[in-house]
Amino acid sequence: xxxxxxxxxxxxxxxxxxxxxxxxxxxxxxxxxxxxxxxxxxxxxxxxxxxxxxxxxxxxxxxxxxxxxxxxxxxxxxxxxxxxxxxxxxxxxxxxxxxxxxxxxxxxxxxxxxxxxxxxxxxxxxxxxxxxxxxxxxxxxxxxxxxxxxxxxxxxxxxxxxxxxxxxxxxxxxxxxxxxxxxxxxxxxxxxxxxxxxxxxxxxxxxxxxxxxxxxxxxxxxxxxxxxxxxxxxxxxxxxxxxxxxxxxxxxxxxxxxxxxxxxxxxxxxxxxxxxxxxxxxxxxxxxxxxxxxxxxxxxxxxxxxxxxxxxxxxxxxxxxxxxxxxxxxxxxxxxxxxxxxxxxxxxxxxxxxxxxxxxxxxxxxxxxxxxxxxxxxxxxxxxxxxxxxxxxxxxxxxxxxxxxxxxxxxxxxxxxxxxxxxxxxxxxxxxxxxxxxxxxxxx
Numbered sequence: 001x002x003x004x005x006x007x008x009x010x011x012x013x014x015x016x017x018x019x020x021x022x023x024x025x026x027x028x029x030x031x032x033x034x035x036x037x038x039x040x041x042x043x044x045x046x047x048x049x050x051x052x053x054x055x056x057x058x059x060x061x062x063x064x065x066x067x068x069x070x071x072x073x074x075x076x077x078x079x080x081x082x083x084x085x086x087x088x089x090x091x092x093x094x095x096x097x098x099x100x101x102x103x104x105x106x107x108x109x110x111x112x113x114x115x116x117x118x119x120x121x122x123x124x125x126x127x128x129x130x131x132x133x134x135x136x137x138x139x140x141x142x143x144x145x146x147x148x149x150x151x152x153x154x155x156x157x158x159x160x161x162x163x164x165x166x167x168x169x170x171x172x173x174x175x176x177x178x179x180x181x182x183x184x185x186x187x188x189x190x191x192x193x194x195x196x197x198x199x200x201x202x203x204x205x206x207x208x209x210x211x212x213x214x215x216x217x218x219x220x221x222x223x224x225x226x227x228x229x230x231x232x233x234x235x236x237x238x239x240x241x242x243x244x245x246x247x248x249x250x251x252x253x254x255x256x257x258x259x260x261x262x263x264x265x266x267x268x269x270x271x272x273x274x275x276x277x278x279x280x281x282x283x284x285x286x287x288x289x290x291x292x293x294x295x296x297x298x299x300x301x302x303x304x305x306x307x308x309x310x311x312x313x314x315x316x317x318x319x320x321x322x323x324x325x326x327x328x329x330x331x332x333x334x335x336x337x338x339x340x341x342x343x344x345x346x347x348x349x350x351x352x353x354x355x356x357x358x359x360x361x362x363x364x365x366x367x368x369x370x371x372x373x374x375x376x377x378x379x380x381x382x383x384x385x386x387x388x389x390x391x392x393x394x395x396x397x398x399x400x401x402x403x404x405x406x407x408x409x410x411x412x413x414x415x416x417x418x419x420x421x422x423x424x425x426x427x428x429x430x431x432x433x434x435x436x437x438x439x440x441x442x443x444x
Contacts, residue, residue: 003128003132004022004128004131004132005121005124005125005127005128006413006414007307007309007413007414008100008108008110008307008308008309008413008414009096009108009109009110009111010022010026010108010109010110011099011102011106011107011108011414012106012107012108013105013106013107014050014052014055014056014105014106014107015052015055018052018056018106018107018108018109020055020056020058020059021059022131023056023059023060023063023109024059024060024062024063024066025063025130025131025134025135026060026063026109026127026131027059027060027061027062027063027064027066027067027095028063028064028066028067028130028135028138029063029127029128029130029131029135029138030043030063030064030093030095030111030127031043031063031064031067031068031069031093031147032067032130032135032138032139033123033126033127033130034092034093034111034113034114034123035067035069035092035093036067040090040091040092040114041068041069041070041092041147042069042070042071042072042089042091042092042147043064043069043070043071043072043091043092043093043094043095044071044072044073044074044082044085044086044089044091044093044094044095044152045057045060045061045064045071045072045073045074045094045095045097046074046075046076046077046079046081046082046085046094046095046096046097046155046184047074047075047076047077047096047097047098047184048076048079048097048098048099048100048183048184048212048241048242049076049182049183049184049186049207049209049212049241050097050098050099050104050107050209050210050212050241051104051209051210052107053076053097053098053107056097056107056109057073057097060095060097060109061073061149064095064147065146065147065148065149066140066146066147067138067139067141067147068139068141068145068146068147069092069147070147070148070149070150071147071148071149071150072089072091072150072152073149073150073151073152074152074155075151075152075155076184076186076187076207077155077156077159077184077188078159078184078185078188078239078242078243078244078340078341078342079096079098079100079184079242079243079244079338079339080243080244080336080338080339080340080341080342080343081155081159081184081188081243082094082095082096082112083112083116083117083336083337083338084116084158084159084162084336084337085152085155085158085159086112086113086114086115086116087114087115087116087337088158088162089152090114091114092114093111093112093113093114094111094112094116095109095110095111095112096108096109096110096111096112096242097109098110098184098241098242099241099414100240100241100242100244100245100414101213101217101218101219101240101241101245101327102213102241102414102415103213103214104209104210104211104212104213104214108414111124111127112337112338115337116336116337116338117312117337117338118309118312118338156187156188156191159188160188160191160192160195163188163192163340163342163343163346164192164195164196164346166335166343166346166347167196167346167347167349167350168350169196169346169349169350169353169354170196170197170353171193171196171197171198171349171353172197172198173197173199174197174198174199174234174235174349174352175198175199175201175231175232175233175234176193176198176199176200176201176233176234176235176236176237176349177200177201177202177203177224177227177228177231177233177235177236177237177249178190178193178200178201178202178203178205178236178237178239179203179204179216179217179218179221179223179224179227179236179237179238179239180202180203180204180205180217180239180243181204181212181213181216181217181218181238181239181240181241181243182204182205182206182207182208182211182212182213182214182216182217182241183207183212183213183217183239183240183241183242183243184241184242184243185239185243185341185342186202186204186205186206186207188243188342189202189237189239189243189341189342189345190202190205192342192346193237193345193349196346198349201227201231201233203216203223203224203227204216204217204223212241213240213241216238217238217239217240217241218238218239218240218245218246218247218327218328218341219240221236221238221247221249221255224236224237224238224249225249225253225254225255226253228249228250228251228253229252229253233251234251234358234359235248235249235250235251235352235358235359236248236249237249237345238328239341239342240328240341243340243341243342244308244329244338244339244340244341245258245327245328245329245330245339245341246261246328246330246341246342246344246345246348247261247327247328248260248261248345248348248359250358250359250360250363251358251359251360252360254360254363256359256363257326257327257328257368258324258325258326258327258328258329258330259282259286259287259289259290259326259366259368260290260363260365260366260368261328261330261344261348262280262282262286262290262322262323262324262330263290263293263294263365263366264348264351264362264363264365265322265330265332265344265347265348265351266280266294266297266299266322267293267294267297267299267365268351268354268355269322270297270298270299274334275299275321275322276319276320276321276322276334277300277318277319277320277321278298278299278300279299279300279301279302279318279320279322280294280299280300280301280302280320280322280323281301281302281303281304281311281314281315281318281320281322281323281324282301282302282303282304282311282323282324282325282326283303283304283305283306283307283310283311283325283326284303284304284305284306284408284410285306285325285326285408285421286303286325286326287326287366287368287369287371287423288369288406288423289366289367289368289369290366292366292367293365293366293367302314302318302320302323306325306410306413307413308324308325308329308331308338308339311323311324311325311329311331312331312338315331315333321333321334322334324339324344328341328344330344332344332347335347369405369423369424369425370423370424370425370426370427370430371421371422371423371430372421372422372423372427372430372431372434373419373420373421374419374420374421374434374438375412375415375417375418375419375420376417376418376419376420376438376441376442377416377417378416378417378418378441378444379416381411381412381416381417381418382411383444384411384418384441384444385409385410385411385418387444389440389444390409390437390440390441390444393436393437393440394407394409394437397422397433397436397437400429400433401424401429401433404424404425405422405423405424405425405426405429405430406422406423406424407420407421407422407423407433407437408420408421408422408423409421409437418441420434420437420438420441421434422434422437
């Protein structure tokens with residue numbers, strides 16, 4: 001990746017690393033690269049609920065309009081909804097202003113192509129080069145050549161209708177608690193499930209600009225677990241700030257993660273003859289229990305590096321249509337071009353309905369091996385990852401596990417963190433390994 005673009009667009013602290021000036025340049029460069037010379041002369045912009053979203057939206061739209069391209073403003077919408085509406089509105093490109101599950105101080109800008117897919121590295125590199133060159137050579141039209149900005153007032157209705165149309169399931173009689181993370185799902189998610197007949201109790205659905213992901217959502221599911229039990233719900237669903245992820249909670253208050261959701265949905269798809277290439281694409285972070293469960297079902301598993309962009313690349317390369325991450329970022333190319341938390345939830349609910357089994361029974365199809373993950377803040381991820389001391393320690397710990405576990409140490413693609421993951425059958429051993437690796441990293 002370049003200096004600006006990471007694994008999921010441009011990220012940084014809003015009004016500092018990700019300034020309005022940078023957003024303006026990204027708008028100009030993105031419009032020039034993605035919309036020049038085509039028949040589609042408009043781009044869509046959507047955002048999550050962060051307080052900095054308005055500021056960055058205004059700057060980004062100004063940059064796009066200054067390049068002679070019209071802007072369709074969607075307002076607060078889930079990231080996958082923006083991907084869908086880019087296609088639906090026949091735009092040249094879509095732009096998302098969100099930092100997903102990150103804290104409120106952060107924000108991000110990422111682009112979708114006209115087909116609703118994230119951009120390949122080479123096109124992001126072209127945009128970045130223009131930005132770094134101060135957009136030299138990008139035309140500055142005047143008069144009627146300047147772009148206009150329009151509000152799309154029915155964006156929510158369009159996406160709700162699309163999401164509902166991905167299933168033929170009546171949810172009547174189901175009691176569901178939905179944690180909206182005070183983010184982009186707050187309007188859409190409760191409405192989709194309610195309109196399909198479910199009795200919905202929404203929580204964390206009152207965003208105020210600064211409470212996104214704050215002790216809630218898919219990164220903090222504890223409150224949802226309690227709410228499911230206290231309300232006597234059949235299950236709970238937790239989205240993240242931009243609603244491209246979903247985790248579930250069963251009626252007993254137990255978390256059902258992305259690996260378990262993929263096993264449930266993949267086995268159901270296979271039974272119906274709908275699992276393309278008989279393959280599921282996952283990342284190296286997926287639990288070994290997923291591999292065992294899918295192998296027992298005769299399903300092939302393909303592994304990629306961590307990051308939904310790599311899952312998507314492998315799906316497109318192999319012709320498979322289903323895959324995702326343990327975090328709940330799950331892609332079903334039969335329905336959308338990117339991870340979609342609401343549509344994933346609908347697929348899961350469809351399995352519940354068609355199988356007649358509760359979520360805890362379905363989740364039991366996969367036995368999770370103990371897995372311990374610790375995030376270690378660092379100042380220089382490259383120095384840590386290139387350390388021979390760390391490499392030697394990892395090799396020694398893996399030998400000590402005797403082939404009955406694994407260790408994965410990797411840099412975050414979006415935050416100044418190194419993630420330490422150990423997996424095996426002995427939790428005490430995992431705790432010791434992770435603790436000692438964290439201390440080694442701290443000393444580097």
